[in-house]
Amino acid sequence: MLRYSLQKILSLIPVLAGISLIAFLLGVVSPGDPAEIALSRGGMSEATREQVSAMRREMGLDLPLPVQYARWLGNALKGDLGKSFSTGEPVGQALARRLPVTLRLAAYAMLLTCFFGILFGILSAAYKDRTVDLCIRGAASVILSLPGFWLAILMILIFAENLRWLPTSGVGGAKSMLMPAVTLSVATMATAARLTRSALLTEMGKQYCLAANARGIGKYRLVVRNALPNAIVPVVTLLGNYFGGILGGSVIAETIFALPGIGSYAVQAIYMRDYPALQGYVLITGLIYVIITLVIDILSLVLNPKIRLGGGA
Amino acid sequence: MLDAEIHDIVLKKLSVHFAAFSGLIRAVDGVDAVFSKGHITGILGESGCGKSVLGLGILGLLPSYARVGGEILYGDTNMLKADPRWLRIFRGRGIGLIPQNPSESLNSARRIGAHLDEAMLNLSGSGRERKARAEALLRSFGFEEPSRIMRAYPFELSGGMQQRVLCAIGVACSPQWVLADEPTKGLDFDLRGQVCDTLLSLRQHGVGGMLVITHDLALAENVCDTVAIMYGGEILETGRETIRNPRHPYTKDFLEALPKNGMRPIPGMPPEIGDKTAGCKYAPRCKYRKNCCDYEKPPSVETEGSTVRCFLYA
Numbered sequence: 093m094l095r096y097s098l099q100k101i102l103s104l105i106p107v108l109a110g111i112s113l114i115a116f117l118l119g120v121v122s123p124g125d126p127a128e129i130a131l132s133r134g135g136m137s138e139a140t141r142e143q144v145s146a147m148r149r150e151m152g153l154d155l156p157l158p159v160q161y162a163r164w165l166g167n168a169l170k171g172d173l174g175k176s177f178s179t180g181e182p183v184g185q186a187l188a189r190r191l192p193v194t195l196r197l198a199a200y201a202m203l204l205t206c207f208f209g210i211l212f213g214i215l216s217a218a219y220k221d222r223t224v225d226l227c228i229r230g231a232a233s234v235i236l237s238l239p240g241f242w243l244a245i246l247m248i249l250i251f252a253e254n255l256r257w258l259p260t261s262g263v264g265g266a267k268s269m270l271m272p273a274v275t276l277s278v279a280t281m282a283t284a285a286r287l288t289r290s291a292l293l294t295e296m297g298k299q300y301c302l303a304a305n306a307r308g309i310g311k312y313r314l315v316v317r318n319a320l321p322n323a324i325v326p327v328v329t330l331l332g333n334y335f336g337g338i339l340g341g342s343v344i345a346e347t348i349f350a351l352p353g354i355g356s357y358a359v360q361a362i363y364m365r366d367y368p369a370l371q372g373y374v375l376i377t378g379l380i381y382v383i384i385t386l387v388i389d390i391l392s393l394v395l396n397p398k399i400r401l402g403g404g405a
Numbered sequence: 406m407l408d409a410e411i412h413d414i415v416l417k418k419l420s421v422h423f424a425a426f427s428g429l430i431r432a433v434d435g436v437d438a439v440f441s442k443g444h445i446t447g448i449l450g451e452s453g454c455g456k457s458v459l460g461l462g463i464l465g466l467l468p469s470y471a472r473v474g475g476e477i478l479y480g481d482t483n484m485l486k487a488d489p490r491w492l493r494i495f496r497g498r499g500i501g502l503i504p505q506n507p508s509e510s511l512n513s514a515r516r517i518g519a520h521l522d523e524a525m526l527n528l529s530g531s532g533r534e535r536k537a538r539a540e541a542l543l544r545s546f547g548f549e550e551p552s553r554i555m556r557a558y559p560f561e562l563s564g565g566m567q568q569r570v571l572c573a574i575g576v577a578c579s580p581q582w583v584l585a586d587e588p589t590k591g592l593d594f595d596l597r598g599q600v601c602d603t604l605l606s607l608r609q610h611g612v613g614g615m616l617v618i619t620h621d622l623a624l625a626e627n628v629c630d631t632v633a634i635m636y637g638g639e640i641l642e643t644g645r646e647t648i649r650n651p652r653h654p655y656t657k658d659f660l661e662a663l664p665k666n667g668m669r670p671i672p673g674m675p676p677e678i679g680d681k682t683a684g685c686k687y688a689p690r691c692k693y694r695k696n697c698c699d700y701e702k703p704p705s706v707e708t709e710g711s712t713v714r715c716f717l718y719a
Contacts, residue, residue: 299509306464306504307524307574308497317523321514397558398513 093393100389104382111378112168116161118374119367126367127151130177168375174368178360183372187354191376193263194353197345198338200266200273206331209281213288213327218315220293229289232282240341244275244348261350272345280334287330291323325392332388336381407494408480411581411613414440414463418475420638421458421467432458434638434686435475437705442581442614445604447629448640449619451675455638456618457505460586463616464502465492497527501580501612505587507567511559517570518555524577542573545610546603565596572603576610583612589621601627622648622663634659637676637686644711652713655687685715693717 119126127147131139139147148154152163167174173183216228251271252260259268295301296319304318343355350356354373361369421433432455440446448456461467463477465484477484479499482491496502504510511520521539522532530538536555543551546569559567568588575583585604589597601624607615619625625632626648633643634656642653651657658671673690676682685691688698695716706718 299504299506300512302461302466303502303504303510303571303574304512304520304523305466306496306502308493308495308527308578309523310493313523313526317519318512318515322512396514398560 096393097390100386104386107382108379111382112165112375113161115371115374115378116164119371120157120160122365122367124365125153126177127153129365129367173372173375176361176369177366178364178369183368186357186369187372187376190352190354190357193351194339194342194346194355197269197272197276197342197351197353198335200269201276201338202331202335204273205277205281205284205334209284209331210288210324210327212281212285213292214315214320216285216289217292217296217319218311225289228285232285235278235282238278240275240279241344241348243278244271244345247271247274248348261348263351268349272342272349272351275345275348276338276341280331280337284327284330284334288323288327291326292319295319295323321395325395328392328395329388332384332391336384339377339380407491407499410480411442412480413442414582414614414616415478416440416459416463416475417478419459419462419477420472420474421455421462422472422474423470424472431638433462436638436640438633438640438643440614440616441631444630445615445617445628447617447619447625447632448635449622449625449632450635451620453675454635456635457586459635460584460616460618463584464496464500466496494527497524497578498580500582500584501575501578503572503575503583503585503588505590507564507571508559510571511567513559515558516555517557517559517562520570520574521555521577524574527578539573539577542577543570546570546573564592565599568592568596568600569603572607576607576612579611581613582615583607584616584618586618587620588617589619589624597621597624600624604628622660639686639714641687641715642711642713644713646711652711652718653687653715654691654693654717658690658692 125144125148127144128139130151131143131147152160155163164174171184173187175182176186179186212228212232216225219225248260248271251258258271262268292315296314301314301318304314309318339354341355342353343359345351346353346355347359354376358370358373360366361373416436416438419433419436419438420431423430423432434455436459448459450456458467458471462473463484465487467473473485475485479495484492484495487495511517518536518539521542522535525535525538528535539555540551543554548554548566548569554562554566554570559570562570575585588600588604592600604615604617604624605628617624617629631643631645632647633640634647634653635641636655642651642656644652647656648660651660655671658669660666661669662671671690676686676689682688682699684697684699684701685703688694691698697716703714703716704719705712705714708718
């Protein structure tokens with residue numbers, strides 16, 4: 093198991109190198125001269141030719157690309173991601189300030205998805221073709237076909253405007269995270285419930301569940317204790333990918349609910365053509381995604397004793 | 406609830422039908438039988454003759470879409486109409502299952518100990534008592550280090566060990582009956598011998614009656630007191646001497662098809678799925694066929710504890 097984990101970690105190094113290269117190239121291939129953009133501060137002033145070439149030397153843009161990449165990567169490893177074109181604030185600092193907001197949002201969304209997604213999946217499978225199952229399946233279909241932003245606006249209307257239970261925007265306690273987290277999680281909750289249901293039903297049709305049933309056990313033991321440990325593996329993979337996806341998907345929720353996370357930072361950076369900020373965003377989300385994939389790989393390993401004990405593939 | 410006395414298992418006009426696209430599948434078709442306590446009864450037949458479905462019916466584990474008719478009586482209780490709680494107690498304590506395909510019948514995500522513990526939940530006693538009992542049980546099935554086996558996962562055991570573990574699980578609640586479904590399927594010659602010995606040893610575990618569903622003639626001959634021959638969802642013949650002294654034409658032909666008896670294959674094919682023959686299911690392949698065989702169900706003829714459904718004996 094340790095060897096497998098080490099192998100996984102080692103195999104991540106080229107992936108990380110690839111992500112950093114793409115993030116770096118983003119700054120190179122983007123239109124416009126970074127020196128000029130940095131000097132013009134979003135079109136406020138026009139720089140002279142001498143000023144631009146001096147700036148290019150200062151920023152190291154006159155060096156060959158591989159050297160630039162090595163420098164950039166070296167700085168990035170030290171936590172220096174350059175300065176934002178638009179605000180002049182170091183990108184690393186801005187991301188460090190905003191990342192906790194997004195991670196908190198992601199954690200709330202993840203919690204909701206795991207709990208309700210798996211719970212509804214279990215209920216749906218345990219009461220297959222009964223009223224509970226039909227309701228859950230119906231609700232899942234409806235939710236899957238609703239766009240997230242529409243749901244967000246609807247929720248603001250109901251819970252913030254009319255009922256005044258929840259704040260419309262901003263960062264506060266758990267209350268302020270509820271609507272954004274729900275917006276982010278409902279679709280995946282429905283997918284997770286469906287996947288849990290179908291995986292459970294597949295497992296319950298297998299011989300070992302028949303044999304377990306012949307031991308005179310109740311429904312809870314059959315579904316949760318026998319079928320679930322086998323059915324959960326694909327669900328964990330789905331949820332892991334989703335957690336990585338939140339970091340990209342949080343853009344909508346952060347924009348609608350005015351949360352100062354990295355998603356809204358990226359949106360601003362795109363508006364302002366703030367390439368250092370975008371590079372930093374790409375690098376950090378890539379890094380987080382890769383780490384989560386690693387955690388999920390190891391987690392599904394732990395869940396599957398066959399691999400854990402080296403007994404099989 | 407389940408009383409302490411062991412009863413016979415009585416099937417009355419039991420039928421299990423499945424509605425499929427191709428038509429109605431009569432997996433079990435009007436079976437009358439008495440499986441007596443104190444006996445090991447073998448249910449012998451080819452693949453697809455309905456013997457496993459019959460077994461599942463007795464356990465009350467048929468899928469919800471199966472259409473079940475007739476009665477399965479255990480004492481005074483008709484199991485097909487029994488209270489689900491009664492059925493839960495009955496499974497495990499009334500009848501223990503030794504399932505087919507050992508490697509697929511154990512949960513690969515759970516340890517052997519968890520399987521055994523679960524099987525004993527219907528008994529009174531603390532977790533520690535169950536554990537002690539499980540270890541004693543494993544030891545009685547020839548495991549020398551029961552605590553190591555309890556911690557093992559199913560895939561860490563060999564096929565024979567898995568089979569013995571399943572036997573231990575099947576008798577964990579000291580059931581009145583044991584149903585062994587194809588216990589030798591897919592096992593090599595040595596293991597088959599072990600399974601025969603294990604099944605015979607189950608009597609020492611206080612098992613009052615046993616049903617062995619199989620297509621393994623050697624197993625039926627060595628282990629069973631009585632054998633019932635199934636064909637096309639019907640029981641054609643039952644008796645103590647069935648294999649040594651077959652009476653029904655199908656049983657005779659079946660035995661002659663064995664390599665040691667000349668390997669003469671039976672002409673024709675087994676009845677197709679959805680077959681609606683009004684008469685004897687074996688009539689189209691039968692050497693002794695009469696006209697009435699095609700139109701009329703042969704009666705069940707009883708002589709000296711054996712029954713045969715054939716006009717030859719009517």
